[in-house]
Amino acid sequence: MTNYNFTHRVQDVPNSGIGFMMRYASKYDDVVSLGQGTPLFPTPSFIYDELYKKSKSDPTIGQYSSAKIEKELKNLIVKNIEKKYNFTPDLSEIYLTVGGIGGLFAALMAFVEKDDEVIYFDPSYPLHLSQIYLTQGKPVFVSLIEKKGWQIDLEKLEKSITPKTKVIILTNPNNPTGTVLSEQEVKKIAEIVLKHNLILILDEAYEFLTYEKKLFSPLKLPELRNNIVLCKSFSKEFAMTGWRIGYVYSHKEIVSKISNVHTYFAISPATTSMIAVITALSDPRGDKAMQEFKEKFTESRKAICERLDKLPKLFSYHKPDGAYYIFAKYLNFKMDSFEFAKKLIDEAKVITIPGSTGGPSGEGHIRMSFAADTKLIHQAFDRIDRFAQKYGQK
Numbered sequence: 504m505t506n507y508n509f510t511h512r513v514q515d516v517p518n519s520g521i522g523f524m525m526r527y528a529s530k531y532d533d534v535v536s537l538g539q540g541t542p543l544f545p546t547p548s549f550i551y552d553e554l555y556k557k558s559k560s561d562p563t564i565g566q567y568s569s570a571k572i573e574k575e576l577k578n579l580i581v582k583n584i585e586k587k588y589n590f591t592p593d594l595s596e597i598y599l600t601v602g603g604i605g606g607l608f609a610a611l612m613a614f615v616e617k618d619d620e621v622i623y624f625d626p627s628y629p630l631h632l633s634q635i636y637l638t639q640g641k642p643v644f645v646s647l648i649e650k651k652g653w654q655i656d657l658e659k660l661e662k663s664i665t666p667k668t669k670v671i672i673l674t675n676p677n678n679p680t681g682t683v684l685s686e687q688e689v690k691k692i693a694e695i696v697l698k699h700n701l702i703l704i705l706d707e708a709y710e711f712l713t714y715e716k717k718l719f720s721p722l723k724l725p726e727l728r729n730n731i732v733l734c735k736s737f738s739k740e741f742a743m744t745g746w747r748i749g750y751v752y753s754h755k756e757i758v759s760k761i762s763n764v765h766t767y768f769a770i771s772p773a774t775t776s777m778i779a780v781i782t783a784l785s786d787p788r789g790d791k792a793m794q795e796f797k798e799k800f801t802e803s804r805k806a807i808c809e810r811l812d813k814l815p816k817l818f819s820y821h822k823p824d825g826a827y828y829i830f831a832k833y834l835n836f837k838m839d840s841f842e843f844a845k846k847l848i849d850e851a852k853v854i855t856i857p858g859s860t861g862g863p864s865g866e867g868h869i870r871m872s873f874a875a876d877t878k879l880i881h882q883a884f885d886r887i888d889r890f891a892q893k894y895g896q897k
């Protein structure tokens with residue numbers, strides 16, 4: 504073996520179980536995926552059509568982005584923020600990023616140094632964890648309370664803050680548990696953030712997707728805004744996971760530091776993706792498409808819950824209030840979640856994600872994405888039913 508001298512940063516970073524499972528399943532042709540959290544619908548066709556038209560009239564769209572295009576998109580984001588969060592940010596407070604993930608990484612790089620502590624709600628999105636390790640910060644796991652529908656343990660949160668705590672990273676609605684915070688919980692978190700002068704990195708990739716419960720964003724609290732880095736994604740709401748574009752909203756001083764990181768690893772998101780999002784945000788068909796996706800996710804949520812309800816010996820779960828995941832506890836199988844997820848791939852030909860990738864409290868669970876039409880959900884569950892039958896769990 505060649506003796507490379509890698510940094511600790513890259514040696515210590517855990518691999519995301521999501522990629523592992525997708526690769527593990529690739530040896531089979533006939534697998535049904537409830538794995539990766541990508542809407543299995545195509546990007547709305549008018550977005551491609553408009554982009555193609557634009558390519559005919561503007562030969563620069565294959566080049567690095569221009570200030571003009573960035574400004575046009577940022578102006579639309581300002582309007583979108585006004586609509587969603589009821590305030591008007593300045594253009595200097597918006598920064599365009601390579602997906603939500605680009606903003607999250609740049610924000611962590613801007614605030615976290617070696618051994619700084621980052622509060623990580625457990626379980627949540629595994630890529631946050633990997634990013635914390637890349638900054639050489641230390642994740643402090645604050646477990647969500649499963650028996651209360653994966654609520655945040657506010658007492659534990661308060662007790663977990665130390666002089667080394669720099670950041671709380673919050674995903675609302677949460678991936679994988681679908682937890683949506685109440686206004687009261689958000690206010691309590693805000694109190695803690697302000698009391699200890701922390702930064703709240705707020706991942707609202709699924710902000711558009713709540714069901715019966717309404718989202719109360721921490722951004723609704725003006726006194727908190729100087730301490731927030733909002734990381735938003737266009738991936739989910741417009742079925743654009745492959746276009747790799749999102750944005751950050753934060754105080755302009757924070758934005759300038761985020762720019763110092765993001766510019767030097769990515770320069771900017773792709774110009775073509777900026778144009779695609781300009782179309783999605785400015786054309787009424789964008790909003791319509793998003794509403795249609797939402798209706799589909801709502802139907803799929805109903806379908807997956809009905810199928811799970813028929814398998815009480817195999818799984819227990821809480822109905823998610825937001826996002827498009829079920830975080831199910833598997834019963835009567837004494838193995839870790841990687842082994843169980845691999846077993847489901849090998850024997851049922853269904854891809855799910857091991858719960859432990861989201862943090863230690865996720866052990867004993869699997870994440871199932873229902874970002875697909877109901878036909879795929881039924882196809883997956885017909886297979887899972889047969890699996891349950893084989894083990895006498897039906």
Ligand SMILES: Cc1ncc(COP(=O)(O)O)c(C=O)c1O
Binds near residue numbers: 540744
């Ligand atoms: C909570 C959360 N944040 C961020 C991302 C990444 O989003 P993007 O595709 O915009 O980078 C995902 C993707 O699944 C996610 O679930």
